[in-house]
Amino acid sequence: MTIQSFASSRFFLLKRVPFFLFAISLLLTACDQQESTVDRNRAVDLQGHRGARGDRPENTLPAFLYCMEQKMTTLELDTVVTRDKQLIVYHDTNLNGKLCLDANGNPAESIPIKNLSVEELKTYDCGSLVNEDFPDMKTVPGTRLSTLNEVFKLAKNFENQHNIKPRFLYNIELKFAENHSQQEVDEAARLMVKAIEDADLTEYVTVQCFVMEMLPAVRKLNPNLKLSALFQPTIPQGIRLMIGFKANSDEILQKAIKAGANVISPYYLYIKPDFVKASHAANLEVLPWVVNDADKMTKMMNLNVDGIITDYPKLLFETYQDWKSSSL
Secondary structure (H helix, E strand, O other), X not given: OOHHHHHOOOHHHHHHOOHHHHHHHHHHHHHXXXXXXXXXXOOOEEEEOOOOOOOOOOOOHHHHXXXXXXXXXXXXXXXXXXXXXXXXXXXXXXXXXXXXXXXXXXXXXXXXXXXXXXXXXXXXXXXXXXXXOOOOOOOOOXXXXXXXXXXXXXXXXXXXXXXXXXXXXXXXXXXXXXXXXXXXXXXXXXXXXXXXXXXXXXXXXXXXXXXXXXXXHHHHHOOOOEEEEEEOOOHHHHHHHXXXXXXXXXXXXXXXXXXXXXXXXXXXXXXXXXXXXXXXXXXXXXXXXXXXXXXXXXXXXXXXXXXXXXXXXXXXXXXXXHHHHOOO
């Protein structure tokens, strides 16, 4: 079970912990929303998670197209190194049979991405299945996986066709299996930096990772790239955060600083006034994930986060517009 599977509702607390803890949770939530100054004229970076995971097949060109159509600032995506040393846009380090079908229409076997070439990966249909966590998403049968360069080309064509200015930004994660080596980290960093530089997108890209040693590896190759440190709580830490305590908030802040990050990007439960203020004091932008509820989006913006990652781009854009207009 992941943090997201139980953190979506406070009903979990009513079922699992004493009522007085739930009462404390509500009290502390109210306190969280008390921010002394809210600047509704500031820009908030609106990011479509895996393109638009709640609306289209995740990490596919149709998802990124929908993300751009919904006026997001940034395309958020994941990449994995293939056998032929390219960056394929995919979240898991193994093929996921719940998301992709093989050439015979059967659920894909759990094969490591690093053992497959781009040509082999493109034989899979990753648009016909509905993600069980997002039953209302629209399928796009026959959708193939894409390389990072193909995403760059899609966005550039969209910008040219629709005269988009300023250009879209990218928040690109590098994914690794648990037993990854430093050699794999260094190789992925090299491939990522080359892809970004070849596309002349250094000033438009943030490279993000849960693996902290990735950030200095990228920084060494291109000091001008923006770097984001990702953090997810364990289940016990998530419970502490849900009932209003800090859990390991100070620890992840120090890890992000040590890794040389420009952005700290934690699961949204970490976002509390003191955490945002401490992060900003350390010159770190704050980018919570994944926020899929309008009330939570508004709360995040009231707490002065610098951006929000969501599975529902349309909802985020509409909520942002409502939030901005509420100051008029």
